[in-house]
Amino acid sequence: GVAGSSYTVTAKGLTLTGVSAVDKIYDATTTAALNTASVGYSGLVSGDTVSLAGSGSGSFATKDVGINKAVTVSGYTLSGADAGNYVVTQPTGLSATINKANLTVSDIAALDKTYDATTAASLTGNAAVAALGSDNVSVAGTGVGSFASKDAGAGKAVTVTGYTLSGADAGNYVVLQPT
Incomplete structure (x- = not known):
């Protein structure tokens, strides 16, 4: 590097794994329950201290009945000494069914x-x-x-x-x- 120059270190993406959406009976809401029994993450640098924080929530695009409807996830955050070096990627590609x-x-x-x-x-x-x-x-x-x-x-x-x-x-x- 050149003395007096400034550089930027970009936060590393941390991808959540093991989250799935749960089928439900129609309840007139877009709320989707999430199964987080085996939640984890990939992309963590060895030796860093990071843990999952925040509570994830799932949402269907519409309240209506449908098979394999896409579920959007939000709300997961990170904590720990090295959390500032990462940005959490919410789970994607989830789907579930809303039954009548x-x-x-x-x-x-x-x-x-x-x-x-x-x-x-x-x-x-x-x-x-x-x-x-x-x-x-x-x-x-x-x-x-x-x-x-x-x-x-x-x-x-x-x-x-x-x-x-x-x-x-x-x-x-x-x-x-x-x-």
């Missing part, structure tokens, strides 16, 4: 009837669903009730079919018929 959430149709009841040799059951009420957060989901379709048998009896179970979901966020849910 169950959404039960409620506020429906079956009516008693006089024996008529059919299994048809009349339903009453205004079908409703309680979607997560501010999701736009409503009940569509027409409910059809059926007794297990045509025979007379008290307290007989009624199976309901026919209700579906509509609305901008309906694709994030699996409809469960009233029970």
